Amino acid sequence: MERLIAQPGTGAGGVAEAMAAAAAEIDGVLQNLLPEPSGPERRLAEAMRYAVLAPGKRFRPVLSLATAELFAVPRRSALRVAVAVELAHAYSLVHDDLPCMDDDEMRRGQPTLHKKYDEATAVLAGDALLPLAFEIIAHPETHPDAEVRLELMRALAEAAGPRGMVGGQMIDLLVEHKPADIGTITRMQQLKTGALIAFACEAGAVLGRAPNTARQALRAYARDLGLAFQIVDDLLDVEGSEEATGKRVGKDAGLGKATFVALLGVDRARTQATMLADQALAHLDIFAERAAFLRRLARFVVQRSH
């Protein structure tokens, strides 16, 4: 059960390998839980599968698996929540890529959904992915206790809603048109990417009915890690290649968009990301050796090239 905690080695290579193995497990469950194309609406299921099953790091669901391992949550439960997290993430990518939003043509190394299908299908596939995430969590196989499932659904609804992902994307669109300060950018990222990352980490603790101190520690870890992750994303938009990232690069600067890198410069942004990752580690002390993988993951996040 403790496949990530038990993962040997300390280098970035070891983390990448463990993440790839966990991603393969997650993809297997996604395959099973995504609807099969059938009936006159089959195009919808096809589009959902295209968007979700494209190769990805599965960073968020891996966080759920890793935090669930801390509390000896059965793998089957953890995987269902991990998959729900990935569905919510995939939905946000599909909508963020739309022509009326960020107008992106490449994602995860393949044409974005509206390019491959069409805009209407992309809106609908996104619209279908989030309720599917809720359905998966609501099912008794996720956890025998209804209170636990309900708490997960409530937290996911908050992370996905106006005080989470959607609110963050709204700010993101608005800062394209007017200058923004570091406070606005931080709030934007905390809502847009931070809220779901925090949910992904806390979910393991909820499934394991962990004490509040553990939950708060994981939320704090997620908050710092999420910001570090986002700063590195901004850096990769400046310094990365389309080949490595699987999406268009250089677009933020092209839009004159306020990002951490635009506001801080490359060097200070990199320092800030490293500092945030260190800060993330500090929250894990209460888990002692059991959090070794989460520590390595935090370092991996700031060193990643895609």
Place this chain on the structure above:
Amino acid sequence: MERLIAQPGTGAGGVAEAMAAAAAEIDGVLQNLLPEPSGPERRLAEAMRYAVLAPGKRFRPVLSLATAELFAVPRRSALRVAVAVELAHAYSLVHDDLPCMDDDEMRRGQPTLHKKYDEATAVLAGDALLPLAFEIIAHPETHPDAEVRLELMRALAEAAGPRGMVGGQMIDLLVEHKPADIGTITRMQQLKTGALIAFACEAGAVLGRAPNTARQALRAYARDLGLAFQIVDDLLDVEGSEEATGKRVGKDAGLGKATFVALLGVDRARTQATMLADQALAHLDIFAERAAFLRRLARFVVQRSH
């Protein structure tokens, strides 16, 4: 508590009056539960309020209030679920009206959301309304029993997802481009509008922990009523005025779209709607006199002019 059941009179006028009173109650709760505009993302909350608070019949949430009255559910509980139903409905209207979907300019007598704001804001406001519906149901104020709240969330997720509203809208878009038979149109409507109407009716029974026979009767009532409602919608698109309906009329024929009216003709469509309403009534026998309002509502639906 039994404001709808106790509503006097039998004519359509009485139903319209009772619905208006219930709609005012629902609107009051919507006002309170929609987020207040604040922070850099305030535009999102403004857009959500614009879309949801526009005057509407509140047909779906009234169904939730009326079915909840059958089982003596506290008004406060019933209103929270009714509001969640209306949010889910408003979200679907905002997305269906988008340029890449039905490309509508008027809704509920005012410019559609993407016309008033912009397309990106309309996508996001829609995206924010559904999670808000889930948050409202998940809150303990909706019902003291977590199992009940969870069951409502699970049913709403199903009604909103690929085997519900979104699947139906996918079929709707596809039948614009190729001929469809009555079976396809029926399936489209059962998913697109029927699933949420069924949820709205069943929700009262779930809140009241009604026996399965009662739940099944209400689902059957909802299924027939939902189709009758939709056929009348199609008829109003042919025979109604923009002034009365608050939206563009004649658009289905303009698109050469397969609808009940296109396939059956006006007269047979009207007969079919009346027959479905009668069929809906038959399912209410087990509730005897207590279902008088639901019966009047079914008749009202087929006689309505908007």
